Amino acid sequence: MSVSTPTPPGRSRGTGSGSGGAIVHRTRRTAELMLLILALAIGVGAYAIVGLAREGSIPADIVVYGGGLTALAVAAHVVRRFFAPYADPVLLPIAVALNGIGLAMIQRIDMSLEASDSPFGPFGPSQLLWSAVGVALFCAVLVVIRDHRRLQTLTYTWGLVGLGLLILPLLPGIGVNINGSRIWISMLGFSFQPGEIAKVCLVVFFAGYLVVNRDALALAGKRFLGIDFPRGRDLGPILVAWAASLGILVFQRDLGSSLLFFGIFVVLLYVSTERPGWLFLGGGMFLGGAYAGYYLFGHVRNRVEGWLDPFGDIDTYAQIVQAQYGLAWGSLLGRGLGEGSPTLVSYAWSDFIATALGEELGLTGLMAIILLYAFIVERGLRTALICRDAFGKLLAVGLAVSLALQVFVVIGGVTRLIPLTGLTTPFLSAGGSSLVANWAIIALLLRISDHARRPPPEVWAPEPDDATQVVKLR
Amino acid sequence: MNRPIRLMSVGCILLFLALLLNVNYVQAWQSDELNDQAANTRARDAEFSRERGPILVADDPIAESRPVDDTYQFQRRYNQPLIYAHLTGFFSYRYDKTGVELTENDFLSGDDPRLLVNRIIDLVTNEEPQGGSALLTIDRVAQQAAFGGLMDLPANAKGAVVALRPDTGEILAMSSVPTYDPNLIATHNFKQGAGNWRSLNNNPAQPMFNRAIQGRYPPGSTFKLVTSAAALSSGQYTPDTGVTGTAVLDLPQTDLVLRNHTGGSCGAEEITLTQALAVSCNTAFGSVGMDLGPGALADQAERFGFGQDVLDDLPSDAESVFPRNADQPQTGYSAIGQFDVATTPLQMAMVAAGIANDGLVMKPYLISELRSPDLDTVEEADPQELSEAVTPEVAEQLQQMMVEVTNNGTGESAQIEGIEVGSKTGTAERSSEQHPYAWFVSFAPVEDPQVAVAVFVEDANVPRSEITGGGLAGPIARAVMEAVINQ
Numbered sequence: 019m020s021v022s023t024p025t026p027p028g029r030s031r032g033t034g035s036g037s038g039g040a041i042v043h044r045t046r047r048t049a050e051l052m053l054l055i056l057a058l059a060i061g062v063g064a065y066a067i068v069g070l071a072r073e074g075s076i077p078a079d080i081v082v083y084g085g086g087l088t089a090l091a092v093a094a095h096v097v098r099r100f101f102a103p104y105a106d107p108v109l110l111p112i113a114v115a116l117n118g119i120g121l122a123m124i125q126r127i128d129m130s131l132e133a134s135d136s137p138f139g140p141f142g143p144s145q146l147l148w149s150a151v152g153v154a155l156f157c158a159v160l161v162v163i164r165d166h167r168r169l170q171t172l173t174y175t176w177g178l179v180g181l182g183l184l185i186l187p188l189l190p191g192i193g194v195n196i197n198g199s200r201i202w203i204s205m206l207g208f209s210f211q212p213g214e215i216a217k218v219c220l221v222v223f224f225a226g227y228l229v230v231n232r233d234a235l236a237l238a239g240k241r242f243l244g245i246d247f248p249r250g251r252d253l254g255p256i257l258v259a260w261a262a263s264l265g266i267l268v269f270q271r272d273l274g275s276s277l278l279f280f281g282i283f284v285v286l287l288y289v290s291t292e293r294p295g296w297l298f299l300g301g302g303m304f305l306g307g308a309y310a311g312y313y314l315f316g317h318v319r320n321r322v323e324g325w326l327d328p329f330g331d332i333d334t335y336a337q338i339v340q341a342q343y344g345l346a347w348g349s350l351l352g353r354g355l356g357e358g359s360p361t362l363v364s365y366a367w368s369d370f371i372a373t374a375l376g377e378e379l380g381l382t383g384l385m386a387i388i389l390l391y392a393f394i395v396e397r398g399l400r401t402a403l404i405c406r407d408a409f410g411k412l413l414a415v416g417l418a419v420s421l422a423l424q425v426f427v428v429i430g431g432v433t434r435l436i437p438l439t440g441l442t443t444p445f446l447s448a449g450g451s452s453l454v455a456n457w458a459i460i461a462l463l464l465r466i467s468d469h470a471r472r473p474p475p476e477v478w479a480p481e482p483d484d485a486t487q488v489v490k491l492r
Numbered sequence: 493m494n495r496p497i498r499l500m501s502v503g504c505i506l507l508f509l510a511l512l513l514n515v516n517y518v519q520a521w522q523s524d525e526l527n528d529q530a531a532n533t534r535a536r537d538a539e540f541s542r543e544r545g546p547i548l549v550a551d552d553p554i555a556e557s558r559p560v561d562d563t564y565q566f567q568r569r570y571n572q573p574l575i576y577a578h579l580t581g582f583f584s585y586r587y588d589k590t591g592v593e594l595t596e597n598d599f600l601s602g603d604d605p606r607l608l609v610n611r612i613i614d615l616v617t618n619e620e621p622q623g624g625s626a627l628l629t630i631d632r633v634a635q636q637a638a639f640g641g642l643m644d645l646p647a648n649a650k651g652a653v654v655a656l657r658p659d660t661g662e663i664l665a666m667s668s669v670p671t672y673d674p675n676l677i678a679t680h681n682f683k684q685g686a687g688n689w690r691s692l693n694n695n696p697a698q699p700m701f702n703r704a705i706q707g708r709y710p711p712g713s714t715f716k717l718v719t720s721a722a723a724l725s726s727g728q729y730t731p732d733t734g735v736t737g738t739a740v741l742d743l744p745q746t747d748l749v750l751r752n753h754t755g756g757s758c759g760a761e762e763i764t765l766t767q768a769l770a771v772s773c774n775t776a777f778g779s780v781g782m783d784l785g786p787g788a789l790a791d792q793a794e795r796f797g798f799g800q801d802v803l804d805d806l807p808s809d810a811e812s813v814f815p816r817n818a819d820q821p822q823t824g825y826s827a828i829g830q831f832d833v834a835t836t837p838l839q840m841a842m843v844a845a846g847i848a849n850d851g852l853v854m855k856p857y858l859i860s861e862l863r864s865p866d867l868d869t870v871e872e873a874d875p876q877e878l879s880e881a882v883t884p885e886v887a888e889q890l891q892q893m894m895v896e897v898t899n900n901g902t903g904e905s906a907q908i909e910g911i912e913v914g915s916k917t918g919t920a921e922r923s924s925e926q927h928p929y930a931w932f933v934s935f936a937p938v939e940d941p942q943v944a945v946a947v948f949v950e951d952a953n954v955p956r957s958e959i960t961g962g963g964l965a966g967p968i969a970r971a972v973m974e975a976v977i978n979q
Binding site: 133182281285289290292329330332339342343344345346347348349350357359362376380381384385388389391394395396399400403411412415418419422423425429430433434435460 | 493498507514515523526527582
């Protein structure tokens with residue numbers, strides 16, 4: 019890719035004004051600030067409405083929540099102003115809006131749980147705390163990682179860390195079984211899902227690994243039905259990823275993560291090699307694994323049956339049935355925040371927060387939330403498109419696609435588009451690991467985006483009569 | 493690498509599109525269907541949390557929603573619960589609804605399309621819909637007289653009273669004892685409610701059973717009114733036609749005989765039809781019935797409302813029946829209201845009302861008016877003819893025969909000073925171990941009938957000889973008639 023050329027990159031396609039006709043991205047920092055104010059208004063307003071609906075008054079601790087959320091948003095904005103001035107202006111406001119909506123909904127669910135003397139909750143205080151930790155990590159990533167390419171130097175370290183985190187819940191002593199899945203660890207009174215962090219580490223690892231090995235993996239093998247399939251000897255990596263995903267399914271009984279990790283790997287394999295054969299191969303392996311899983315594991319079968327006909331056995335599939343009722347009850351405009359019965363669905367504060375929002379904000383609100391995710395993903399992929407280095411491209415694609423897959427799997431699951439698999443809803447679900455991991459993802463996307471949108475360095479010829487030119491390599 | 497990235501971008505858009513389409517399908521397309529599912533408690537919870545409209549008698553709410561400080565915000569309260577239990581029914585969380593709470597549910601809850609204007613305003617202002625109110629046709633004084641009369645019966649007596657306005661079909665009073673307190677079931681303390689529900693259901697006296705419309709009993713001698721109507725309508729009989737008055741009527745094809753209540757004759761070997769009704773002569777009506785045949789009796793009964801679901805304003809009312817295919821001796825028994833004849837007290841009140849209203853039976857109704865939350869009248873009841881039971885001429889003959897029962901026959905207990913009353917008693921035999929049923933039907937005043945009553949008493953714990961329609965049931969009928977006339 020890096021070829022010495024007298025024309026600076028981008029100039030050939032340049033349409034914008036500015037020196038030399040190259041695209042000069044504006045920083046759009048003020049636009050981001052305006053969007054942030056809007057996002058904060060949504061989050062804090064939602065919490066005020068919750069209080070008004072449930073208790074007839076604006077909650078007293080809105081100072082804590084509103085102030086806390088505002089402080090976090092301002093901190094994130096300031097850090098990104100100084101350390102990533104050219105980064106995409108839309109990602110941070112969307113993350114703040116989603117985090118705020120999630121906080122308001124979790125507070126609202128806390129009130130219902132408390133009213134019914136539920137053994138669960140409250141989740142609000144810790145969610146605010148974890149939001150702070152998430153934003154702190156966001157800032158740390160932007161401050162510490164000045165150039166995302168430095169991550170590539172530690173490719174295999176990230177891989178090992180990711181793998182270690184994945185295996186952690188299986189260790190006796192710290193790993194705990196919750197609802198049949200062994201994906202949690204419990205330490206110092208906190209429970210944590212290391213798989214969420216592992217996801218980010220593994221995306222970094224996949225990007226770094228594939229950027230180096232993609233040339234070999236791109237070699238064509240047998241051609242079948244017009245598609246070039248890879249050579250047999252290159253199948254090692256995908257087989258390892260497949261086996262690891264099946265391992266997650268078997269030992270941790272975590273259908274969602276299993277699907278997510280394999281999906282990200284296959285997509286990155288395809289993007290890095292530009293060989294659609296990998297997609298078909300991966301798709302086939304997924305179907306094979308899913309088919310085997312259906313026949314071998316009762317919990318997989320349950321999920322499929324609960325998806326096909328939950329109303330046939332309302333007691334067994336109460337959660338998905340109640341979620342459907344909640345969505346229907348919300349209908350077009352929703353019951354209004356605080357006016358529905360989201361706690362009829364178990365785990366409304368985590369996996370099923372999307373249906374809780376669908377009940378109270380209605381079809382309109384739920385569609386808006388889905389679109390917010392779509393914006394994050396498309397902005398992420400856009401970043402990948404304009405990014406100038408292969409590692410950055412792959413990393414951005416991996417992060418964006420991981421979010422898309424996760425949102426699809428969890429919202430699709432709880433709204434009965436696909437069988438239910440347990441995954442958290444990014445930024446909305448109560449749960450520290452998920453929040454922290456997703457804030458890190460946004461930070462990494464901003465970092466890549468800042469790098470990609472930064473004006474290219476000036477290229478100049480030291481002396482017009484010199485035979486050679488100095489070109490800064492991309 | 494940009495081509496695969498663009499392709500992935502399209503792929504992600506498709507994933508999000510699928511999510512959007514799916515939530516549209518569930519929340520917009522399937523919404524109503526899912527909300528209507530029985531297992532869906534959300535719709536029920538919301539209905540339960542609404543300010544439901546009151547059920548009114550005159551201007552008194554006999555059922556109303558009062559604000560309470562619990563999950564459901566409003567508690568349904570039944571004022572004077574024992575008197576009106578079988579009319580209001582109850583509105584409960586676990587045991588659904590009964591009575592007017594059920595039949596007028598949409599209106600009381602505010603879902604009725606006739607309240608649409610209010611609903612739209614509610615939607616815009618984001619208020620929970622407020623229900624409309626239902627005004628009953630009940631006359632408070634008559635209802636109290638009916639209930640009081642039944643409660644004054646000897647201990648453990650069961651029974652029912654129905655009073656109708658003959659020219660409209662308005663139900664002026666409807667009472668059934670034993671009764672119950674619907675508040676016990678409507679309580680938001682679900683555990684207590686469940687216990688109350690069980691004990692009421694296990695009570696052998698069946699307090700929640702509305703005997704006035706759900707119970708079917710042999711009408712005994714009160715059915716002789718129908719037999720008389722059939723006889724006069726046939727053209728073969730007049731009130732003065734001579735009929736048998738013997739002590740014993742031999743039933744053909746069997747060894748059975750029909751005897752009179754007193755055991756003796758009805759005064760003479762041959763008496764007039766009027767005299768036969770006045771003394772309630774079994775042998776006379778047995779033979780008249782066999783003469784007319786079961787078909788003619790059944791036709792006449794159906795013209796009074798037998799075999800029809802006559803009441804729309806309360807749920808699960810029973811149809812009265814007459815055995816159309818009875819053989820000769822069975823017809824003899826049927827003609828005096830025994831064998832397989834079974835009627836509701838409401839049906840017998842309709843017989844009296846039809847006779848009082850010159851032969852025209854009006855369809856009985858309980859809801860006189862539906863009002864919006866702003867107290868505007870949304871719908872007013874429109875009296876409807878059910879059928880013409882007899883011609884006005886036959887009706888007048890029957891009226892005079894019934895006056896004779898009051899003045900010179902078994903119905904003396906219904907006499908009201910200065911007012912002409914038409915009546916008929918009945919005592920329906922069951923097995924020798926069981927107490928007979930006592931009946932009384934009447935109407936007054938004869939020249940301008942304002943009220944027709946049927947009183948039914950079951951299991952009055954008094955010596956067998958004292959159980960007659962006139963003795964137990966007559967005074968209650970008189971009290972109810974006086975309550976209506978004296979207003």
